[in-house]
Amino acid sequence: MCRKIDCYIQAFSALTPATSKQKPLLLLAVLDLIAEKKINREFIEPSSELAETYAGYWQHVEPVGSKTDLAIPFCNMDQEPFWNLALRHGVTSPFEGEDCIKRFKELYLGARIDNELFKLCLMEPLRKKLRDTLIATYIDPAIQSNGI
Numbered sequence: 001m002c003r004k005i006d007c008y009i010q011a012f013s014a015l016t017p018a019t020s021k022q023k024p025l026l027l028l029a030v031l032d033l034i035a036e037k038k039i040n041r042e043f044i045e046p047s048s049e050l051a052e053t054y055a056g057y058w059q060h061v062e063p064v065g066s067k068t069d070l071a072i073p074f075c076n077m078d079q080e081p082f083w084n085l086a087l088r089h090g091v092t093s094p095f096e097g098e099d100c101i102k103r104f105k106e107l108y109l110g111a112r113i114d115n116e117l118f119k120l121c122l123m124e125p126l127r128k129k130l131r132d133t134l135i136a137t138y139i140d141p142a143i144q145s146n147g148i
Helices: 002-012 024-037 050-061 071-079 101-106 114-119 124-138 141-145
Strands: 081-085 109-114
Touching: 002 114, 002 124, 024 050, 024 071, 024 114, 024 124, 050 109, 071 101, 071 109, 101 109, 109 114, 114 124
Parallel strands: none
Antiparallel strands: 081 109
8 A cells, every 4th residue: 555655646746737736735625634534535525624724725825815716626636537526416517617616516526536545645644745745846835834
């Protein structure tokens, strides 16, 4: 299992597009909620706790007044090999363009992350490695020194 962590570290350091902080911040929020045992399975729901944790990171790393919506990175994460969106039963067309979590929740139940990744995230030292990778790769060193 420890070898597998290297694959996820590589995937976390190669998120697409690499210029955006939205995906890494969402993953940081997910890791935090796993650590707090508020996410306890490999299914990630777009909960208010996740939205608040994500928004807290966003406010910490982005300029004042810059806005984001959890729906944007949640959907965009579907481009990553370890994240799969789960459409609600009967929904045939995916979410497009609208950055509104309410509309997103009408279409999606949430997302499944790889079971192996979830198991690694349950182990504090490995979760820390993933978290450290996200911070080192995507967060400006000046912000890192202020604590994230």
